[in-house]
Amino acid sequence: MSDSTVLQQEIALEQKHVDRVYARLVDLRRDATRAEKEGYQLAGVGTFGALVERDAMVFHAARRRHALDTEYEGLVFGRLDLLTGATHYVGRMGIRDESSTPLVVDWRAPAAAAFYRATPAEPLGVVRRRMIQSSREKVTGIEDDLLDPEAAPEGMRVVGDGALLASLSKATGRGMRDIVATIQREQDDAIRSPASGVTIVTGGPGTGKTAVALHRAAYLLYSDRGRFAGGGILVVGPSGVFVEYIATVLPSLGEDSASLRSLGTLVPGYAATRVDSGPVAALKGSLRIRRVLERASHDAVPGGPTELRLLYRGALLRLDAGTLEQIRRKALPRGARRNEVRGHGFDRVFDALWAQVRDQRLSGLPEKREFEAELADRTDFREFLKQWWPRLTPMRVLRWMADPARLRHYANGLLSGAELATLQGSFDLLDEQGPTIADVALLDELDELLGRPRRAQAKSRNPFHVRDGVQEVSTFSDRQAAARAQRVQRDEDYRDYAHVVVDESQDVSPMQWRMIGRRGQYASWTVVGDPAQTAWAGDPTELDHSRDRALGTRKRNSYALTTNYRNSAEIFEVAARVIRTIMPDLPLPSAVRSTGVEPVDLVTDRAGLPGLVRELAEKQLTDVDGTIGVITPVPRRDEMAGWLTGLPERIQVVTALEAKGMEYDAVVLVEPAALTRDAAGIRTLYVALSRATQRLTTVGTVKEWIPAT
Numbered sequence: 001m002s003d004s005t006v007l008q009q010e011i012a013l014e015q016k017h018v019d020r021v022y023a024r025l026v027d028l029r030r031d032a033t034r035a036e037k038e039g040y041q042l043a044g045v046g047t048f049g050a051l052v053e054r055d056a057m058v059f060h061a062a063r064r065r066h067a068l069d070t071e072y073e074g075l076v077f078g079r080l081d082l083l084t085g086a087t088h089y090v091g092r093m094g095i096r097d098e099s100s101t102p103l104v105v106d107w108r109a110p111a112a113a114a115f116y117r118a119t120p121a122e123p124l125g126v127v128r129r130r131m132i133q134s135s136r137e138k139v140t141g142i143e144d145d146l147l148d149p150e151a152a153p154e155g156m157r158v159v160g161d162g163a164l165l166a167s168l169s170k171a172t173g174r175g176m177r178d179i180v181a182t183i184q185r186e187q188d189d190a191i192r193s194p195a196s197g198v199t200i201v202t203g204g205p206g207t208g209k210t211a212v213a214l215h216r217a218a219y220l221l222y223s224d225r226g227r228f229a230g231g232g233i234l235v236v237g238p239s240g241v242f243v244e245y246i247a248t249v250l251p252s253l254g255e256d257s258a259s260l261r262s263l264g265t266l267v268p269g270y271a272a273t274r275v276d277s278g279p280v281a282a283l284k285g286s287l288r289i290r291r292v293l294e295r296a297s298h299d300a301v302p303g304g305p306t307e308l309r310l311l312y313r314g315a316l317l318r319l320d321a322g323t324l325e326q327i328r329r330k331a332l333p334r335g336a337r338r339n340e341v342r343g344h345g346f347d348r349v350f351d352a353l354w355a356q357v358r359d360q361r362l363s364g365l366p367e368k369r370e371f372e373a374e375l376a377d378r379t380d381f382r383e384f385l386k387q388w389w390p391r392l393t394p395m396r397v398l399r400w401m402a403d404p405a406r407l408r409h410y411a412n413g414l415l416s417g418a419e420l421a422t423l424q425g426s427f428d429l430l431d432e433q434g435p436t437i438a439d440v441a442l443l444d445e446l447d448e449l450l451g452r453p454r455r456a457q458a459k460s461r462n463p464f465h466v467r468d469g470v471q472e473v474s475t476f477s478d479r480q481a482a483a484r485a486q487r488v489q490r491d492e493d494y495r496d497y498a499h500v501v502v503d504e505s506q507d508v509s510p511m512q513w514r515m516i517g518r519r520g521q522y523a524s525w526t527v528v529g530d531p532a533q534t535a536w537a538g539d540p541t542e543l544d545h546s547r548d549r550a551l552g553t554r555k556r557n558s559y560a561l562t563t564n565y566r567n568s569a570e571i572f573e574v575a576a577r578v579i580r581t582i583m584p585d586l587p588l589p590s591a592v593r594s595t596g597v598e599p600v601d602l603v604t605d606r607a608g609l610p611g612l613v614r615e616l617a618e619k620q621l622t623d624v625d626g627t628i629g630v631i632t633p634v635p636r637r638d639e640m641a642g643w644l645t646g647l648p649e650r651i652q653v654v655t656a657l658e659a660k661g662m663e664y665d666a667v668v669l670v671e672p673a674a675l676t677r678d679a680a681g682i683r684t685l686y687v688a689l690s691r692a693t694q695r696l697t698t699v700g701t702v703k704e705w706i707p708a709t
């Protein structure tokens, strides 16, 4: 019998099982819809208990139905033939038949672990592992690994058509894909790492760190839903572009209860995308800036009143600049939060004025409380207090840094003259363009330093509550949205996440670690990154220290990934040459796929560059089916994007910093020489060169851009 006939027969065999699974799926969907309707009808009973029960039923049924819909594609992707003679099918979700016999085991269940972990050296009771590829309900391919040949029963067939490599060669879409069907053993170790403590995953470009982090989040939600969906999982990535890129992975795994944030949007109220230059970002990220901010948070308000004059019952009451300053300092000792001790400052002003009134022995003097009430009623006095000790927002204080004299004063003894010069001017655009990504951590720090006046506790909102006495939701989508909202309804600045995932952690500055740490004080962590890809130009020891502080003393489990699944071997070779110029001994991952297509390097003059870049981008449209990234030096993004106007959406223009974590089928990297000025630049160049799956073109006005070793 020919190989292809055997393959077709095996495919037909698997198709039978897959058909059974999809038929069962139809039943389950129908049941979920019915349960949802029944739950809804409970509302007719009219008691509060019935409403609660209905909400729970509607929620669970809606969730189940949602999962059944999203997990449809490629539902069954694996089969294990065990030594015991049993067969398990592995898929995106667990499904049982009418008599509760498993038809498919959820990929996260312990029984599925062997699918990812068994090797010929350690078969874990598996004789044959089979990967099943399909397109909707139709099985299209099979790939077998015979793990324990001696135990294979007579007639067991082994077929293969390279499922992993096939999946790696697929064109990239705008969003990242899940890898649930092809997770490799070293990745699975990290995904199933213990739920508590800190899981640290390192590895070179394209080794699947992001994929592992996201599948781990899905795994945690499965293994302890109460804890992780209830407390919430926060996923932090470097940029908005990146967060958008990874946003589809968890929903494709049927999970939508994690919060995805970029470093610029982690703090509510800000949506920063601007970046500072490397040296400025290093200063803004360093812990020394905290002392600078602390000084600012205690300083007098610019333009605030320097004295108080009041006529009270014909007498002049006066607090001069010195007295006011003394009062302010006493009411605001080091460590106190200005917005929280505002009342103490006001009390001291009343005390000082009362002392003057008493000294002047005015006739018919009221009690002190009455005197205070009289003053508090006066607009001029209230206006003075508002100006003298206003409730400060973090943004208002950060704006003070734009004043060179103030910045010099706050930084005195903390930053060198050269550092001060670097920082000066970097706050000038706050008003016009909003904060930079690095500023957001400073704003969060200021929020901490200034404190917040106590507010009445906001009542938690019941999503099924329409108006008093009426609990209602009408359409299915309302119910589903309400049910989901109920699950994720948290304070705007929620800080009690059960798990925090930090991706591209090598670029998180000390100040940013503080910002993230505040949101994960009681969390377990997954931290993934690659130190060789960092753009951090500051002190590396300080970086490690701050990370350790944020993660605390929780137990750590470390994993290293060693295979690059993204780049073709030809492309990674160029990236490797570049990083070796500054890290000659760095262990690099091996790229598993060779395409036979060599990267292209072109040189032109300044005048010819715009036309050539456009021409190259257009060429990629025919060379690859998926996405094309045009990567530019940070300051020239908008200029270069202008060269490409009118081209299809498949082409995305990003800076070398925004390219962190991203993946494209083809990359056109413009002016690589602009990135080679220092070690941080070379590491960023390494990132830019390792983004492409199929084609890499470098183009610029400098011929020799790879630094000499």
Ligand SMILES: Nc1ncnc2c1ncn2[C@@H]1O[C@H](COP(=O)(O)OP(=O)(O)OP(=O)(O)O)[C@@H](O)[C@H]1O
Pocket (backbone or CB within 6 Å): 164, 167, 168, 177, 178, 179, 182, 183, 184, 187, 203, 204, 205, 206, 207, 208, 209, 210, 211, 212, 530, 533, 565, 566, 660, 661, 662, 663, 690
């Ligand atoms: N086991 C796997 N099966 C199929 N594809 C995989 C596997 N592991 C990783 N990939 C693919 O390899 C690519 C790189 O993965 P990912 O972005 O997670 O790597 P990374 O280590 O975070 O990379 P970088 O550090 O360069 O940002 C992605 O397209 C991912 O889907």
